[in-house]
């Protein structure tokens with residue numbers, strides 16, 4: 001009997017041996033379709049018996065979004081989409097669920113590396129490190145660096161208290177910050193570990209620093225918009241390592257220009273890799289090119305986690321880390 005067909009969409013760099021070891025339970029192939037149109041043709045041909053896919057964030061450049069239109073073209077055998085990343089906003093969950101397709105992501109493996117970058121952005125924004133760094137390169141030493149603020153004693157509001165949010169909390173507390181959070185649901189005392197649960201409006205109105213750690217989906221797009229900025233304290237500091245589109249970038253640029261937002265640190269952008277001109281030219285903004293999980297250790301852990309999901313899908317018909325919407329729906 002032939003083994004189930006598993007397709008790789010994108011690249012595996014660090015866990016090649018683990019990928020190859022999957023061949024004990026699956027027939028492996030690597031997608032060579034050049035674009036979405038060709039991929040759809042190949043789904044009717046050489047990929048017509050695929051059962052599970054390992055997909056990377058960058059593979060959206062080949063297939064486009066995994067949306068209702070693409071899912072209609074999937075062969076009936078394809079029942080598992082295993083995504084390499086915490087954020088799975090490139091995959092439309094509802095049509096997958098309707099077609100009986102399980103989706104897995106990479107929770108927990110990304111938490112520490114992303115929270116490290118997040119904390120660095122909070123510190124960088126509070127301490128005006130971008131202005132200091134560009135001033136140095138212009139030969140101004142620290143004469144043009146405005147006096148900064150300490151993290152010690154500041155109130156940090158975390159929007160989205162999942163694994164990354166909680167890892168940011170632990171780091172922020174080590175720097176003397178007090179943490180409050182807003183989340184769809186209040187966490188258990190073990191998970192919130194002393195952070196106060198507040199309403200979204202209270203978080204906006206009282207936080208000195210706001211950290212965005214919520215997933216992007218249809219409900220969270222532009223969670224931070226003009227109305228939200230208007231509710232914030234004057235001179236608030238913002239960090240975002242989640243997804244650019246949880247914040248209205250044009251409204252952020254205005255809020256920076258008006259001084260409502262004192263400074264911010266961003267690893268993600270609404271239309272990345274394109275960045276709003278108003279952010280590029282504003283030296284108060286610390287910018288990183290979506291490097292949250294880009295460490296050797298974390299990339300390897302993520303690839304292995306996806307491979308483990310594929311193995312579980314093949315051997316027990318259930319991925320290990322089903323996305324929360326599908327867990328909540330109780331359909332698998």
Ligand SMILES: O=C(O)C(=O)CO
Pocket residue numbers: 084085086087088110114290291292293294
């Ligand atoms: O894992 C993800 O979703 C990322 O965006 C990596 O930074």
